[in-house]
Amino acid sequence: MKPLGVAVIGCGAISGVHLKAISANPSAQLLAVVDIDAALAEKTAQQYGSSYYTDHHEMLKRDDIDVVHICTGHYLHAPMAVDALRAGKHVLTEKPMAENKAAAQTILDAAEAHPDVQLGVIFQNRYNPASVIMKKYAESEELGKLICMKGLVTWFRGAGYYATEWKGKWATEGGGVLINQAIHTLDLLSWLGGEVASVKGTISTDSLEGVIEVEDTAHAHLVFENGTTAIFYATNAYRTNSPVEVEMIFEKGKLYLRGDILVLEQNGAQTVLSEPVVNDLGEKSYWGVSHGAQIADFYDHIQAGKPFWLNGPEGYKAFRLVMDIYESSRKGERIVYQEAVPAK
Ligand SMILES: NC(=O)c1ccc[n+]([C@@H]2O[C@H](COP(=O)([O-])OP(=O)(O)OC[C@H]3O[C@@H](n4cnc5c(N)ncnc54)[C@H](O)[C@@H]3O)[C@@H](O)[C@H]2O)c1
Known part of the structure; x- marks a missing residue:
């Protein structure tokens, strides 16, 4: 089966755990990283062999990107997830879904309005x-x-x-x-x-x-x-x-x-x-060690066309x-x- 094209938004502290798990997963190919810090985006892209963007809207225009991981601050999860779902991308967002209930509701509504793509929330x-x-x-x-x-x-x-x-x-x-x-x-x-x-x-x-x-x-x-x-x-x-x-x-x-x-x-x-x-994913022990397992499970559900359970x-x-x-x-x-x- 063709690997899923993946992008990661946010190249800060948690991103390395996602990037290493994506790189180690044969079902996926990392195509792009995004960060408003251009130097950080470029350095991360070089390290993981992808292209980079400083604006996630530009990345979302690409047809070859199937899945978007959101690794930014809490207040950015909802707008970015909604943008990605509307662009027809599967979304795996870091916890928490958002910074308040109204913002979280916008993600739930967008996911419901786009049943052709899946939403997953990290609780590794x-x-x-x-x-x-x-x-x-x-x-x-x-x-x-x-x-x-x-x-x-x-x-x-x-x-x-x-x-x-x-x-x-x-x-x-x-x-x-x-x-x-x-x-x-x-x-x-x-x-x-x-x-x-x-x-x-x-x-x-x-x-x-x-x-x-x-x-x-x-x-x-x-x-x-x-x-x-x-x-x-x-x-x-x-x-x-x-x-x-x-x-x-x-x-x-x-x-x-x-x-x-x-x-x-x-x-x-x-x-x-x-x-x-x-x-060997370099996950800090107090963060848990199971990001790789959840990411693999999310991809498996997408490829099998089955609804992901941690939605x-x-x-x-x-x-x-x-x-x-x-x-x-x-x-x-x-x-x-x-x-x-x-x-x-
Ligand atoms: N699951 C876990 O165990 C775990 C552990 C740590 C952090 N997290 C979660 O990961 C998320 C990120 O946390 P962090 O500690 O990595 O944050 P961070 O501040 O280290 O990284 C956030 C990155 O997002 C970038 N950014 C800001 N605005 C942007 C924009 N408009 N477009 C693109 N990039 C932008 C910043 O430049 C920064 O590099 C949070 O939701 C946090 O709760 C989860």
Whole structure:
């Protein structure tokens, strides 16, 4: 089958992970990169053997480009995704879908209006071997019903990290630790727990007060339609990037994830179910190691003409939770989507 022609918009920090995965994938051929920084675009194009543009509209005119990866700041995801979908390109956008709900809706609407092309949203941690095992237990009821979960993200992002044109501001980043870092763990909790019935949360700026507009710390309590509950804590105010922790308490056992290491605790015995994953894509361990797997899966779905599962509505779930934790914090109220089954 003819390889898909691919372009990447945004040649900043995350782009290398995409570019290496595209270059390693026989189903794809990197044809173009785009960045408003011409020197960066040119250097990236030379490194990966593609042409380059400084305006994505010019790149979108090319007929040989089938798929566009969006790796720019959050406020650019929606307009760029809409432009690309309208131009008849498949779109794989980095998380989050957008910086606010109205912008995210424009992507969902554009995807619906162009069913001939596919929209995928990066949540690579769903592809981690440990996540796949956790999902299997959540669905199989092998350990009985899922009673509750815990998610902890304790990372460090200092003032230097926020010294860019878009990070640390409500208008362009759309939030802080929740929308940028912890959205991955919120996504895992919502994927594992099922449909969320309600959420209550609080945000604060504990360490970078006066430096960033947005929050560096947040906590939340989630209730799922099936009665499962989850507590969640995230901060960028720690002094190091600790492994993310997720705990799942079932009726007949417990799963505990710390980084890549997943442990099953049942009848007093502990079994290690997954070990650290190593890859050569240069992915930072705290970003997860599964971009390559999600990108390959997206291409496979396009080539097979099958709808991609981590699509707009699926990518919207954790994004909606983030937005509603902000709203809950502002109002001091729980945001209710649906009445939950009363917890036993
Ligand atoms: N999935 C993950 O684990 C993960 C990890 C890191 C970042 N990200 C996401 O990746 C995205 C990019 O983050 P980053 O840290 O790489 O940002 P960055 O600021 O390092 O890079 C963004 C790039 O976009 C370019 N740009 C700005 N305006 C442009 C325009 N109009 N046209 C073309 N290029 C333009 C900038 O010049 C810059 O090179 C964000 O959505 C972020 O949340 C995801």
